[in-house]
Structures are given as C-alpha cells and as structure tokens.
Amino acid sequence: MRPPVAIGALGGTIASTSSATDGTEIVPTLTAQRLAAAVPGLAEIATVRAETLAQLPSPSLDEPTVMRTLAWAQAAVDDGAHGVVITQGTDTLEESAYLLDLFWDRPEPLVVTGAMRSPQAAGADGPANLLTAVRCAVAEGSRERGVLVAFDDELHQARWVAKTDSMSTSAFRSAVFGPIGRCVEGEVVYGVPPGRVPALRVPPGQRAGDPRVPLVATYLGDDGYVLEALLAGGLDRIDGVVIAGFGAGHVSARMADAVGRLAGELPVVFASRTGSGPTGRAMYGYPGSEIDLLARGAVGAGWLSPVKARLLLWALALRGPVGPADVAAEFELRGRP
Incomplete structure (x- = not known):
C-alpha cells in the first residue's frame, strides 16, 4: 500500500x-x-x-x-x-x-x-x-x-x-x-544522520500575528536614523528589533548608541548581512563591533541570517514578553550548527 x-x-x-x-x-x-x-x-x-x-x-x-x-x-x-x-x-x-x-x-x-x-x-x-x-x-x-x-x-x-x-x-x-x-x-x-533542535511550543490561545519585529539593514554612512525613529515613535507596538549588520554583525559608532538605548527597552538582535558566516563574539572592540554591541545588551544571531533571526525573535515574542537572558539562550541554541 x-x-x-x-x-x-x-x-x-x-x-x-x-x-x-x-x-x-x-x-x-x-x-x-x-x-x-x-x-x-x-x-x-x-x-x-x-x-x-x-x-x-x-x-x-x-x-x-x-x-x-x-x-x-x-x-x-x-x-x-x-x-x-x-x-x-x-x-x-x-x-x-x-x-x-x-x-x-x-x-x-x-x-x-x-x-x-x-x-x-x-x-x-x-x-x-x-x-x-x-x-x-x-x-x-x-x-x-x-x-x-x-x-x-x-x-x-x-x-x-x-x-x-x-x-x-x-x-x-x-x-x-x-x-x-x-x-x-x-x-x-x-549524507548526515537525523537530528534537530527541539521545537518551540505554540502558546495555547495565542493569536498568531500579534508580535511586531522590524528588520533594519545597515548601510554605508548609517547614523542610526531608523533606530532613532523607532525610539522616537514609541516602542509600545514593537516586540523586538533585528539588525542586519556589516561583516560579523557590525554597525557604525553612531548607530551603536541607538542600539544601546533600544536594547534597554526591548530585545535587539544583530545578524550578518553577508549571506554566509556567523556573528562575531570577541574579535573587534571598536564602538559598533560585536564586543561593543554585546556589552550594550544586544544579542548575536550566530549563524542565522537576518530574516531567520527575525523569525526566531518573532516566535519567541509570540509567547509574550521575553527577557534578554531567554533571548540569548534561544539564539545560542538555535543559531549554531
């Protein structure tokens, strides 16, 4: 049959x-x-x-x-x-x-x-x-x-x-x-054996579509204008932000200031816009580097692309407000091979 x-x-x-x-x-x-x-x-x-x-x-x-x-x-x-x-x-x-x-x-x-x-x-x-x-x-x-x-x-x-x-x-x-x-x-x-990361649970009674998680891509000369606009517009309708950064997840020094202020209010995740490779952890130390962004409270996406980092943060927000420790733990688990 x-x-x-x-x-x-x-x-x-x-x-x-x-x-x-x-x-x-x-x-x-x-x-x-x-x-x-x-x-x-x-x-x-x-x-x-x-x-x-x-x-x-x-x-x-x-x-x-x-x-x-x-x-x-x-x-x-x-x-x-x-x-x-x-x-x-x-x-x-x-x-x-x-x-x-x-x-x-x-x-x-x-x-x-x-x-x-x-x-x-x-x-x-x-x-x-x-x-x-x-x-x-x-x-x-x-x-x-x-x-x-x-x-x-x-x-x-x-x-x-x-x-x-x-x-x-x-x-x-x-x-x-x-x-x-x-x-x-x-x-x-x-070519590889079966195996996967444990699935998230869909919250009972949760209306799918509630979370709002913008994806912001940085660019040459970026002064943080978009993040500043989010801050100025009020954060009551935003559940988190994902940043598609340069290289291993870097942003400009001016944008880093906005990242720090935003991370004090809600989850901020930085990812690499390159299309391949992970975010860094401990290589660069200038303002806007991975070390600096982590110190300001942002979370690295690891190997996840910006669009998939946004979806993971959206999925976490579907369960309700999430703290920095929970976001960091989930990205550590799901953002690595």
Missing part, C-alpha cells in the same frame, strides 16, 4: 498561469489537486490528499498564514499522513520553511517546495520539485529531521537554506553547510 501524503498549496509560481499569449503576467490560479495531477508518476509513490490552503503570490504570505498552515500540517499527520508537502512561492520560501521548522514537533517529514518557472513555461521545474518533495516525505530517512526544503533534486535544512538567485532553477543554497541530501534516480539519500 502506498503511504499517504498530504499536499497543501499556498500559491506561488508553481501554481501560476497566464492568459497572455506570451506567457507573461502570471498569477496563482492552480489548485493543489491540479498541481498533483500534473506530476507524472506521483500516484505510484504515494496516496495523495491535496488541499488548496491559499492562492497567494509569495510576497503576500505572512506569519498568520504560515501558522495556519502549520496547524493544518499537524492535523494531517495526526490523521495518518506519513508526511506533508507544502507548495508556495519562492520569494519567501526560506522564511516560511524556517517558521514552520521552529514549531514543527512531529517526527514525520514536513517538506516545502516551489518552482522558478511557471507550469506553462518551457522546462517548468514545478512537477520535478513536487515529485522530489513527495519522495522525501515518504522516505524513512526523512523522519526526525524537522522541516526540509526540496529543490532541484537537493534537500536542505530549513534553518540554513536561502534563495540565492532571482531567476535560476538552482536558486536555493545552504551557503555554509550545503544540502543534507539528494534525490538520485528516485532514491532519497542523506
């Missing part, structure tokens, strides 16, 4: 079609059932239950939609699914996958995938990616790995994967640690 797999569709390029003769101006229109029906050989791998959860372009996804998707995926597993596949747009896929991963507490695989080319395009990659994702969802070796991203026959951990190209079908990469597996001739092969 073929193992049952639940497929939830959120929209994106993988589900987008065009009414134009040249195939431009695509928008999400295809249902989950039509996506699954278009994949050759899928019925030979799994018994699929496909459901359309949303038909949104990737930039319009938000945390409440992802949290509802999480609840749907958990219910699908509790109802007997051997694994779950989520299809969505690629622009926010690395973020959705990581937010799901933070709360995914089941041993069954939850696999996220999408496409860079629409179904009407020559060489559409959606069917192949969906087939790989389902193969991953039914593979015994995929259990106890948290949320995975399947793209271009590669399997990535949600914590490390990022979209690194705006157009290529090989857009997703795990810059430092690489993919953890591949799908070769229909077989899912992993």
Whole structure:
C-alpha cells in the first residue's frame, strides 16, 4: 500500500498561469489537486490528499498564514499522513520553511517546495520539485529531521537554506553547510544522520500575528536614523528589533548608541548581512563591533541570517514578553550548527 501524503498549496509560481499569449503576467490560479495531477508518476509513490490552503503570490504570505498552515500540517499527520508537502512561492520560501521548522514537533517529514518557472513555461521545474518533495516525505530517512526544503533534486535544512538567485532553477543554497541530501534516480539519500533542535511550543490561545519585529539593514554612512525613529515613535507596538549588520554583525559608532538605548527597552538582535558566516563574539572592540554591541545588551544571531533571526525573535515574542537572558539562550541554541 502506498503511504499517504498530504499536499497543501499556498500559491506561488508553481501554481501560476497566464492568459497572455506570451506567457507573461502570471498569477496563482492552480489548485493543489491540479498541481498533483500534473506530476507524472506521483500516484505510484504515494496516496495523495491535496488541499488548496491559499492562492497567494509569495510576497503576500505572512506569519498568520504560515501558522495556519502549520496547524493544518499537524492535523494531517495526526490523521495518518506519513508526511506533508507544502507548495508556495519562492520569494519567501526560506522564511516560511524556517517558521514552520521552529514549531514543527512531529517526527514525520514536513517538506516545502516551489518552482522558478511557471507550469506553462518551457522546462517548468514545478512537477520535478513536487515529485522530489513527495519522495522525501515518504522516505524513512526523512523522519526526525524537522522541516526540509526540496529543490532541484537537493534537500536542505530549513534553518540554513536561502534563495540565492532571482531567476535560476538552482536558486536555493545552504551557503555554509550545503544540502543534507539528494534525490538520485528516485532514491532519497542523506549524507548526515537525523537530528534537530527541539521545537518551540505554540502558546495555547495565542493569536498568531500579534508580535511586531522590524528588520533594519545597515548601510554605508548609517547614523542610526531608523533606530532613532523607532525610539522616537514609541516602542509600545514593537516586540523586538533585528539588525542586519556589516561583516560579523557590525554597525557604525553612531548607530551603536541607538542600539544601546533600544536594547534597554526591548530585545535587539544583530545578524550578518553577508549571506554566509556567523556573528562575531570577541574579535573587534571598536564602538559598533560585536564586543561593543554585546556589552550594550544586544544579542548575536550566530549563524542565522537576518530574516531567520527575525523569525526566531518573532516566535519567541509570540509567547509574550521575553527577557534578554531567554533571548540569548534561544539564539545560542538555535543559531549554531
């Protein structure tokens, strides 16, 4: 008997079609059932239950939609699914996958995938990616790995994967640690043993979407204007701030002053905007360096990218106000390999 797999569709390029003769101006229109029906050989791998959860372009996804998707995926597993596949747009896929991963507490695989080319395009990659994702969802070796991203026959951990190209079908990469597996001739092969960081608990009765955690990227000549504006505007509607800093998480001396004042009021996390490598701990000592920011009460994101550091801080804030010690402990646990 073929193992049952639940497929939830959120929209994106993988589900987008065009009414134009040249195939431009695509928008999400295809249902989950039509996506699954278009994949050759899928019925030979799994018994699929496909459901359309949303038909949104990737930039319009938000945390409440992802949290509802999480609840749907958990219910699908509790109802007997051997694994779950989520299809969505690629622009926010690395973020959705990581937010799901933070709360995914089941041993069954939850696999996220999408496409860079629409179904009407020559060489559409959606069917192949969906087939790989389902193969991953039914593979015994995929259990106890948290949320995975399947793209271009590669399997990535949600914590490390990022979209690194705006157009290529090989857009997703795990810059430092690489993919953890591949799908070769229909077989899912992993190069590392199972294992994951314990999942966070969703607070009972908490309305997903309450926290507000801005992400501020620094730049040449940054004088801290944006952080000063946040301070001046009042912090009653902000639950924390993540800063995408230079190099190992550095900011200018003037911005460091604003970081210190902000960190006295709410959690501030600094991450590296480079796309690879961790924040520093003890190398530089000038104003705005990692040593200086830590001394001012900010927390380093470790190996997490700025967008994923923001999601972790958002997830922590979902449980209510969090102190500096709790934030530091969670980033120490989840921001390292």
